[in-house]
Amino acid sequence: MTRPAYGLLIDGAETAAADGRTFTSFDPATGEPVADFARGGAADVDAAVAAARRAYDREWRDTTPTARGRLLLDVARRLRADATALAAAETRDCGKPLAQARADVELAARYFEFFGGAAPALHGEQLPVGPGVVDFTVREPHGVCGQINAWNFPLNMASRSLAAALAAGNTAVLKTPELAPHTTALLGRIVTAAGFPPGVVNLVHGDGAEAGAALSRHPGLGLLTFTGSVGTGRAVAAAAAAAVTPCVLELGGKSPTLVFPDADLDVAADQLARGFVEATGQSCDLPSLAVVHADVHDAFVARVAARAAAFSVGPGAADPDVGPLISQGQRDRVERHVATAVRAGATVALGGGRPAAPGTSAGWFVEPTVLTGLGPDAAAAREEIFGPVLTVVPFTGEDEAVAIANGTGHGLAAYVWTRDLGRGVRLTRRVAAGQVYVNCFGSGDSVLTPFGGTGLSGYGREKGFEALRTYTQVKNICISAS
Structure with missing residues (x-):
């Protein structure tokens, strides 16, 4: 069976890379090839940014918010119509269990749906500066937005970034994640079929060191968004700073869960395990x-x-509770973290190795793992492992719990479990994180809620109305009546 092949999406058409290079993506559950992609470089990034600028100047900047919104809503419809195929592709591309992949496709559709409806609602304010003067603000797009997304939620992240940027009136150049570019490439074809003008959405496949670096430093961008590791985020921000390009960075996290004695331990344990x-x-x-x-x-x-021990592990297509890691390199990294923790004195309360379940021998699998017996300064308690590994650290008082939660340097999300709502509210202020959840692990509709971090977790916000503010800039206009 011939595997699918995808070109770069530049100026409304799929094209080969300027130098003709390609690369292949692989199924994390089996190691087998999934699809082939044109491998873009600096010349292709230049072409994509130029196409996005032409589309912005000639048409998209003057397209009404209502018209932009209708196109976004059509993408949402098309995503739902292709949901089964997209979920299967997401599962094969990044190893995600099929139920989670289906949920991600629906979430992608919700992004286009929400921002399609919100596009006409973006507006400025009138300022009462004094008689004889009319002063007001308008929110204008940045122009061309560069977007570099991660491989863990490829369709989800591409949709949240693209939908918000397009709704706000920007054009976009998106560098797809090299380990999982398949569903983003399919999204590009859906956007094209929906009737977006050529050049409004451009996709460049390739690796971060080449295509990502070229996009990061490109002087033609009005805004750059990046999701990935802290180290790469620093390099991206430095490159963008040379061109004075503002950034949104969504970096790593070591999101803590604070469990107090009065919490509903059964509910908290069940949700934490999942x-x-x-x-x-x-x-x-x-x-x-x-x-x-x-x-x-x-x-x-x-x-x-006990709850995590009951989880099934296997290929994403079998819809287990836990799928494979994205690559052999990532599995090796997780295993090194666990080995380091054990050498530091950790007790492995669960897992710690590779599963023996059927269908896991050829892929990049690790058992759900729970580590105890470590202090808050241990690497496993401070560093992002990025695998199915939970580190448990004890505390005796609220101040100590807050110090441990804030001591990692990260600040993306935090979770608090207590029946004392006074304590819960107090901790939402004391814990340093971009979002804090009390007695839950989510809001129920994450499309609406702003998302971003503090500290090593980055800066800027995606999702919700905050994203429309992120993807626009304020202009003040003053008119004298005299």
Whole structure:
């Protein structure tokens, strides 16, 4: 069977890379090839940015918000119509269990749906500066937006960034994740079929060191968004700074879960167990550090371990609870973290190795793992492992819990479990994170809620109305009546 091949999407057409190079993506569950892609370089990034600028200047800047919104809503419809095929492609491309992939396709559709409806609602304000003067603000697009997305939620992230940028009136050049570019390439074909003018959306496949670096430093961008590691984020921001390009950075996380003795331990343990293995633990905002009161530490660990031990592990297409990691390199990295923790004195309360389940021998699998017996300064309690590994650290008082939660340097998400709502509200202010959840691991509709971090987790916000503010800039206009 011939595997599919995708070109770069530049100026409304798929094209080969300027130098003709290609690369192949692989199924994390089997190691087998999935699809071939044109491998873009600096020349292709230049062509994509030029196409985006032409589309912005000639047409998109003057397209009404209502017209932009209708196109976005059509993409949402097309995503839902192709949901089965897209979910299967996402599962094969990044290893995600099929149920999670289906949920991601629906979330992608929701982004286009929300921002399609919100596009006409973006407006400025009138300022009462004094008699005889009319002063007001308008929100204008940045122009060409560069977007570099990660491989853990490829369709989801591409949709949240593209939909917001397009709704706000920008054009876009998106560098797809080299380890999982398939569904973003399919999204490009859907956008083209929906009737977006050529050049409004451009996709460049390729690696970060070449295509990503070329986009980061490109002087033709009005805004750059990046999702990825802290180290790469620093390099991206430095490159963009040379061109004075503003950035939105969504970087790593070590999202803590604070569990107090009065919490509903059964509910908290069930949600935490499911949370730390979602996307095989490859998500910055998933709860990977449990900070548990000493009085309930052992009982809580036993609950979490028992629930996680019952999870099925296997290829994403079989729809298990836990799928493979994205690559052999990522599996090796997770295993090194676990080995380092054990050498530092960790007790492995669950897992710690590779599963023996059918269908896992050829892929990049790691068992759900729970580590205890470490202090808050241990690497496993501070560093992002990016795998299905939960580190549990005890505390005895609220101040200590806050110090542990804030001591990682990250600040993407945090979770608090307590029946004392006064404590819960107090901790939403004391814990340093871009989003804090009390007695839950999500809001129910994450499309509406702003997303971003503090500290090493980056800056700027995606999702919700905050994203429309991110993808626009304020202009003040003053008119004298005299």
